[in-house]
Amino acid sequence: MRRRTKIIQINGIKGLIMALFVVICLAAGFVLFPGLVAMSIWNKVFSNVLPSINMYQGVLLWIIIVLTGFVFSKRKVSVSFGMPKGLTDDEMNAVMQRIKLHSNEKMSVDTIDEKREDEGSENNSVLK
Numbered sequence: 001m002r003r004r005t006k007i008i009q010i011n012g013i014k015g016l017i018m019a020l021f022v023v024i025c026l027a028a029g030f031v032l033f034p035g036l037v038a039m040s041i042w043n044k045v046f047s048n049v050l051p052s053i054n055m056y057q058g059v060l061l062w063i064i065i066v067l068t069g070f071v072f073s074k075r076k077v078s079v080s081f082g083m084p085k086g087l088t089d090d091e092m093n094a095v096m097q098r099i100k101l102h103s104n105e106k107m108s109v110d111t112i113d114e115k116r117e118d119e120g121s122e123n124n125s126v127l128k
Contacts, residue, residue: 035059 010019032055039058042050053061087095 031059031062035062038062038065 035058038061043052
């Protein structure tokens with residue numbers, strides 16, 4: 001079975017709100033805050049020679065710096081999009097066996113817990 005496969009599931013409105021929150025936080029952390037820092041540095045260092053810039057221009061400056069770093073870096077960055085390959089029959093059978101084993105274990109644990117609860121209530125009634 002493929003252990004390196006990462007699956008993200010978004011269920012319902014709570015999942016959408018959480019995904020939106022994560023995207024906003026990532027954008028703030030990796031785009032807006034560095035843009036604010038770039039704007040502040042620009043305005044402090046170059047304010048005597050060049051005009052000051054606003055937040056939007058600071059974000060654009062940060063994007064230019066990052067893209068320039070990617071273009072001139074020696075490491076190659078590749079992004080691939082695609083559907084994950086389906087499981088083979090052997091992998092699917094192994095998954096189904098694990099699910100059946102897990103459900104059997106859960107049922108046996110539940111019955112043991114029920115028996116303990118029954119015994120506990122009998123012991124409590126005897127003590128009263």
